[in-house]
Amino acid sequence: MEPDCSQILELVHDPNISDHNVRRIDLSIYGYKEVKMTLAMSLFGAIPKNVDGKHWICGDVNVLLLGDPGTTKSQMLKYAEKTVPKTVSSTGKGSSTVGLMTSVHKDPITKNWILE
Numbered sequence: 001m002e003p004d005c006s007q008i009l010e011l012v013h014d015p016n017i018s019d020h021n022v023r024r025i026d027l028s029i030y031g032y033k034e035v036k037m038t039l040a041m042s043l044f045g046a047i048p049k050n051v052d053g054k055h056w057i058c059g060d061v062n063v064l065l066l067g068d069p070g071t072t073k074s075q076m077l078k079y080a081e082k083t084v085p086k087t088v089s090s091t092g093k094g095s096s097t098v099g100l101m102t103s104v105h106k107d108p109i110t111k112n113w114i115l116e
Contacts, residue, residue, distance in 0.1 A: 026079040029072050
């Protein structure tokens, strides 16, 4: 087994894996543990969807960060954008000129409230 695979398998059984991931998100930013946890959870998972009972795809993950100016929201999202290869990012600057529309509804499969 390759060294990377054995290290990953060891980490799977680590009860503190989420804390390790949070500490490694953008080391230049101190604090913001809850925001970093949200980003870590979004980077490592999405709700899988079964399309017409034929094949599985990974669901979309959406992250909306709200807060005062200067609270590193953009910097943390840029970190996530660089980490995951298939990422689409929209910030207030680009989206406010054309309008950013969202809706909140209940997912029929998971029964969770989601932004769309």
